[in-house]
Amino acid sequence: VLREKNRGGQIFFVHNRINDIQERAIMLKRLFPKLKIAVAHSRTPETSLEKIMFDFSKGELDILICTTIVESGLDIPLANTLIVDDAQELGLAQMYQLRGRVGRREEQAYAFLFYPPDANLSADASERLEAIADLDELGAGYQLAQRDLQIRGGGDIIGIAQHGNSTKVGYQKYCDMLAEEIAKLKGEY
DSSP states (O other), rough: HHHHHHHTTTEEEOOOGGGGGGHHHHHHHHTTTTOOEEEEOSSSSHHHHHHHHHHHHHHHHEEEEEEEGSSOOOOOTEEEEEEEEEEGHHHHHHHHHHHHTTSSSSOOEEEOOOOTTTOOOOOOOHHHHHHHHOOTTTTTTTHHHHHHHHHHOOTTSSTOOOSSSOOOOOOOHHHHHHHHHHHHHHOOO
């Protein structure tokens, strides 16, 4: 946090539980008493949220403690460090979106995904954390989608619960047939 502040940047601190987000704010204010810190989440009144986000985008705040409300749609170049608390609770796509909030300027960006040392991680949570660590190159979105599909599975659309011959026609042919049917329903075919 201090390294980012010393190089003129800002920090996103993501804590995705509104019920105890203020406790995190108190902890961070004790750790960094000289830094300007604000809290934003989906229950923040609209006018307050707008002011907080405006102040953060102008660089008037050092740390924004927030929920995953910031996972998409923000472009704040000075925010170049991301800290995610309890990352084991997030999905792979969420972590990837959050990581995309930093790294929008020339300086090295940092994304720290923490989980409690005593957490008994599920196999899926471990795989998600490993996958997000592995996907560190530009344009890794497609690889992320493939890993997510491997971790969560394809679901019933191509699973064994399907009726008909989806397993006999092959995955690509099945996708082509599905796309054709969707186009017909939309009146495009």
